Amino acid sequence: MEISSSALRLPFLFLLVPLLLFFLLSPWNPLHNLSGGGDSAGRRTQFPPKSLTSISPPPAEPLSPPPRNHNSATARNPLDPLTVGEIHRVRSILSSYQPFLHHFPSIQSMSLDEPDKSRVLGWKSGDPIPSRKAFVIALLDNQSHLLTIDLDSGRVETHEISSGSGYPMLTMEDVVAAVQTAVSYPELEASAAARGLSVANLSCISPSPGWFGPDEEGKRILKVLCFSKQGTPNFYMRPLEGLVMTVDVDRREVVQFSDTGKGIPIPGRANTDYRFRPGNKPPEMERINPISMEQPRGPSFTVTDGHLVKWANWEFHLKPDQRAGLVVSRVVVRDSETGAARSVMYKGFPSELFVPYMDADEGWYFKSYMDAGEFGLGATAMPLVPLNDCPRNAYYMDGIFVSADGQPFVQSNMICLFERYAGDAAWRHSELTVSSGGQELREARAKVTLVARMAASVGNYDYTFDWEFQTDGLIKITVSLSGMLMVKGTVHDNMNQVQNQDEMGPLVSENAIGVVHDHFITFHLDMDVDGPNNTFVKVNLVKEENVEGKTPRKSYLKPKRHVAKTEDDARIKLSLYDPSEFHVVNPSRMSRLGNPSGYKVVPGGNAASLLDHSDPPQLRSAFTNNQIWVTPYNRSELWAGGLLVYQSHGDDTLDVWSQRNRAIEDRDVVLWYTLGFHHVPCQEDFPVMPTVAASFQLKPVNFFERNPILTARPVFEEDLPVCRPSESASII
């Protein structure tokens, strides 16, 4: 078997890895590991991508400071992620740590152990930063070791072996091992041959198995599925349906091999390739003249010390995270009247991403991914494509992550930051008037926002996360989905061959069913509105009906405020016919009118998980049982599905924590919001999906004394750039 020519990847919450390249190029190759004094940061990815080599560097006036030399970078802020040097130091400390002397464990995760919140809040620019610590999850002999390491003293401060269910996030090595094990399994050749292929024609991926009871406990397993890569880079569209290999990752053993689909054809490769080639036939449409967001004086934001973003009235700390992807911290907005910096949120990030598929078959039932905790949203965030993923005026930020051997690597250009003007108005009003002496009133203000973006390609699916900051104090969080469907092979190539079409599911191409699935993204939003102690208030709109005699009206709505005393009061299922607003207020900070300063979470389009609460995937992702939860701040409650999600039994979820029904009034609280999508695929989703987006907002409510952008200046023609077409411009 020719492994070197097999395609092994890292996909959909299950990763596929190029084996050959892996050993030649990857940071896990010992030859390429960064040495402390080396001159290379061991970039995992080449950039710019070869297909877009003509791309020149972005902004006209680059931001200062320019991209840093990662090897010499030092932390300047208590929340800065571990630096290359610090990662080396942790590895060195662990190497000489007694329990690991004889066998260095697999480093499943290594990240900054953030100082206590009070320490961070007390810190000011210029202060020495609190002692740096790392939090490491290591795997040794099937046990999960949780360690905190003090970088100053060089000591392991705490060391605990997990006794709960669940394993740490997978590493790329785990994935490679599973796929290698599977493709070496002798029976695979017969399965390939039965479909007219050899193993060398296959791309195999390694989805996580979920957890479905005792059979698969006590060992780390991965499911391995294979696809034909013949004639297309988009193997996802060409499954070997019915073939499932269950692999014990640590023992490198196929523990179950099942192939029930030898009679099911592999869907064809026609029209599956999504790559741009200069000779491609363009779509049937008139060409679009070049259009661009232009800012010839450069961006108006600054990024200080690599992570501190300042723009307009906002300031926040922005960092890449191997698990959460993109973390914003210490989000502060300037008061529109006084200019004072006021806290909005201590920390916000996507805590978990749950993707259950809706098919009970053997090759499908287990697909109930928890991408953040199983594979890592940052770990799967590849470099963004300039001019296409982000506009020309974007600034890019790298992630410094850690591989299984404890060595650092660079996830380059994984975050972009840009100002957006989309042609909309921030506010407006028009009328005819005599009050102004005959002058007409036509007031409008152009809306300019700041967007921080990353895109995780968790295998087939691409999730783009946007944090958009508006000058009126609103923060909009958007998740956009694109990438590939997971398709299921079928003997049918036309719906007319099927009696009960509902039984089969939607045909998206010949012999390919787009399996129905959901996506749920649960955000951890540690709101600190004017300080840590906040109260959650549900403002319920209630119909008043007993109004006879008092008014010709028979009904009207009245907002009724309900202060949440304990966690029970703050578990919210949204309802169109029982509407509420959801405020996080600071009961100690009143506006001049006596309204508590607050922010509200404003849901947009959403979807709820309808799975049975006792169904294992729902049990493990019980954090989706409500759209909103509020918990008291607890340093250890970061991950809605639990710290160790992989194969977990649901014993460490947000739902479990919340059942304690702790007091939450006038406390430091965390708001959790879940954004959901139901996805019934259709032909337009083949072979790559046009982007679908959903969002929610955090919006000031009596936080400012009045409209904070009332006195903003309109745009005048003389403000705008003078542009001419590029000499070489072709038409888009």
Added chain:
Amino acid sequence: MEISSSALRLPFLFLLVPLLLFFLLSPWNPLHNLSGGGDSAGRRTQFPPKSLTSISPPPAEPLSPPPRNHNSATARNPLDPLTVGEIHRVRSILSSYQPFLHHFPSIQSMSLDEPDKSRVLGWKSGDPIPSRKAFVIALLDNQSHLLTIDLDSGRVETHEISSGSGYPMLTMEDVVAAVQTAVSYPELEASAAARGLSVANLSCISPSPGWFGPDEEGKRILKVLCFSKQGTPNFYMRPLEGLVMTVDVDRREVVQFSDTGKGIPIPGRANTDYRFRPGNKPPEMERINPISMEQPRGPSFTVTDGHLVKWANWEFHLKPDQRAGLVVSRVVVRDSETGAARSVMYKGFPSELFVPYMDADEGWYFKSYMDAGEFGLGATAMPLVPLNDCPRNAYYMDGIFVSADGQPFVQSNMICLFERYAGDAAWRHSELTVSSGGQELREARAKVTLVARMAASVGNYDYTFDWEFQTDGLIKITVSLSGMLMVKGTVHDNMNQVQNQDEMGPLVSENAIGVVHDHFITFHLDMDVDGPNNTFVKVNLVKEENVEGKTPRKSYLKPKRHVAKTEDDARIKLSLYDPSEFHVVNPSRMSRLGNPSGYKVVPGGNAASLLDHSDPPQLRSAFTNNQIWVTPYNRSELWAGGLLVYQSHGDDTLDVWSQRNRAIEDRDVVLWYTLGFHHVPCQEDFPVMPTVAASFQLKPVNFFERNPILTARPVFEEDLPVCRPSESASII
């Protein structure tokens, strides 16, 4: 009383008019009426607005044809609105029409009587256009006359006197008459004096009264409310609370005068002025460098014959309408494979806008506006502000409307059309791969869309309507709210003075309560997916639970298709926990895979009306009882609240029509979608509201054989413009 210095306007579904200017400048001034051969189109509004006089004309390469001379324009398309010449002709025909010889009626509405749908569909560019007809609603002696006039023959073809409830849309003259009547009423002086004012200090507006039983039947009435305009153009923030005058518009008589609020202070003027003045103190934030959407080669769309828009793969007819605002017709998209033009929608427009306020007091209970049918969304759409309402690359379109004397006037720059690039990706996928010989796959495509926009300033509130067309076949319809709150005076200036805060409602400024209210916008969407005969299919996601023994899963979702046979099957209340997709399919047009060609309506964030179904406002706006309805196409069912909405009793609504439960399967059907907002005001909404938006989508579902933009070209650096800052650029 000095009428000439009173502010009389046209606001919130109740209009306020500058009386002095009115007679000097307006198109209703007989001196300024357009004559057929005149050289002026009688622009109602001056443009550009004086405060932005330095604005220069928009696109680098102006679209052809340039803005037309409205006086000489002729209709080129069966759907083109009435031209200036045609309006003159209708007036002339009516002037010599026997029943109107002695008394020319008030023209409440005059618009194109569109040819039968089959005639329009049969028409092709170059064909002679079908005979032009006008539909006129005239008011004479308290009766509503409905007339169709054939412009070719010069004859009144049909003439009917309405026997149902309700009056036609108000005219500006009606509003002026009501306000004039009210401000001349002697008792008003005492009310003003009790508050330390004279009548000359007041701005009075004329909200519609709704309908609350027999007391106010048999006559056209308006409510008149007054505000202090002292020291601010934003009189809305300064109500004379408790003062309500009920005016019989036709008899010019105050039929009821009530002032219960003499003890309630008028809220102050501080911080209410929203106008830009060069010396304004800017908000407390860092300045933003100039940013602009640039298209140095000009827009890529064309507007032919004034109304036919072609862009990328889209073609549609776009026209201003005095009642609906903006109408898109014959929306056609090019097939991504064959290039064939395929129908998506025959006609789409906002059919009604319902705004109930939630206060039972005498001065408030009646506020339950139906803005489209009472005041007209086009009639209240003022010129858009270049660079602030719409970007620099926008193209503007005028409306040609009709005043009460039957004369045309120009509503200039009321629609803008522009291409948008907001920095987002239309689709993307990234992964490491060996399938391509070691080359990494990073594919993304920049998303460029086309936006058609208008903004109705219905008094205090500003409603921006966007129709956004994407190259992937999706149409996104967005309604954005800005403008002013309606505030209620109160003796309180701090919430701490109030025992039961829920009883009072939110204080948004000293002595000013922001009254809770809703907005519902119901869209008429005459879908013609690949032809007129379509079927509505609800694809319900149902939880399957009886799966024991078959799979380790306990539940999963299965889509079940329900074909709507009659109207009963298509009345939809959205539910998070009983989710469905809503498809409009053509059962006769199958994809190559046997999926019916379709479009689905995709709800976004939404709100439902919770008023009692027997409450008069809800009875009249019963079209909001569901979020989705489907009716068989009926030429006369255009306006969800009825043709004659003003003071109507709810006897001609979508709800009434739908109760007939007509067959809708495989028929020409109309889809109705209602977008809603609950608005609980807060201090940030004072004195002008930051924009709030909600949207829904019409999205292809198995309409295309595959992703229609798979082969789109990415953007390369050399495609983009070369820009430098303007010499005179200041910082925004």
